[in-house]
Amino acid sequence: MTQQALQMHGATKRFGGTLALDDVTFELQPGSVHALIGENGAGKSTLIKVLTGVYQLDEGEVRLRGEPVAFANPAEAQRAGISTIYQEVNLIPLRSVAANIFMGREPTRFGLVDKRRMEREAAEHLDRLGIEVDVRRPVGSLGLGAQQMVALARAVSTAADVVIMDEPTSSLEPREVATLFSVIERLHQQGIAIIYVSHRLDELYAVCDTVTVLRDGRRVHTGPLADLPRLELVSMMLGRDVGEVRAHGATTFGERAHEVDESAPLLLEADHLRSRGRIEDVTVQIRPGEIVGLAGLLGSGRSETARTILGALPRDGGEVLLAGKAVPGGNIAASMRAGISMLAEDRKTDGIIPHLSIRDNICLAALPTLSSAGLVNRDKQDAVVRDLMERLRIKASGPDQKVVELSGGNQQKVLLARWLATHPKVLLLDEPTRGIDVGAKAEVQALIEELARDGLGVLLISSELEELVDGPDRVVVLRDGRSVLELDEEEVTAERILGAYAAAGEPTFEEIIEEAAVASDTEEPR
Structure with missing residues (x-):
């Protein structure tokens, strides 16, 4: 019988009064691609952090290649043969691509780092992944997708026996996803x-x-994935009956809960926006109570459009009007005072302050309205936090819990609560459901519907076709920094959006899978 690559038996982990892992057994076979799923707060992140030495178990044991292990830190886990690619890219922005790939494993010569060898071997690792990037460039100068591929190169370069991939495609465009799938197939073939x-x-x-x-x-549940119908899988994650999931689904989008007054004056007018080197000519208009989707490939200018509207990027052309009044460009404070707020895509870099409490994170942007004579009114602060935690169903031991201890989905809800605390008129949401489970996603989508019903204007940026089809009242498609297509609610279909993408070379998901399969068939085993 083949020895298991990794085993976890009776794993129990507590955080104060919260039981994050409760007597969990997990077994991983060599060469297996084992899905680990569940809602946010189900224990996935805790399990991964136990395996990688971030946390230590309170009870139970972990065995690697049949031997008991208890790693004191991630470096020990990596040296033992466990490599991890995290959803939030864990790289050092100011260091080069090569230095990040070999971090902690730098080749040396005469006791000094052999920079030429490091750069040469880093380029070889990237080349095997089909990635073209100057390994001397600082990682921070790359886009999120490219950074994720650098993290992937670092993980597979360590000759690990176990590779953990935590939401590895969350920042990748389709052709990068194809590359990832071909790498997974190669790793599978190598055992x-x-x-x-x-x-x-x-x-x-x-x-x-x-x-x-x-x-x-x-x-x-643990078992072969092919034997498990999707509805049953979702019902297990949510703890609902299959019939209930079949009837209502795991998403609330598609059950239109708000109406848009087409005769109402425009709330937001962003006309012919230009930000040099980022977007060239983008027009987006939003009415009160309207959800407008912004679609496009990574690099098409979606996030840049939202950041230009907010004032986080310079505006070199066009204008932004809120309720008919001009909003100055390049001034975040002025935009927020006017009533524009934005939930950024990267919650780790541009969002949460991990070691502050939930209360402090939520109130951060609204402090001027919660203060008097320079002093924070604690009663007002507590009332706002209590209301938003209840409204968004943030799972935590209380408002004083540190945000870093929350699941990814609950961290996202804390960020959304922060901007709702500012009472915006227009909310710019950049990938608000990225990397959160179906249950938390449904809650966020339901909240977006509720906000629209209350008259808020919403700009929804998403990479997920289903979300773009089911959620917005209109969809604007971007390509190469320009708005190239606008679809009304009755016109929004996956086929139409994909048709606009196809003009920019976007493959379908089936083509991605086929490309990955061809790549793995033609790849020479290492």
């Missing part, structure tokens, strides 16, 4: 075990052979 965490069911069924479902810190 390397992979733990694959994703909330995208298409990906799971495309690349994974086994699945483990966690709910409320306990394992509720």
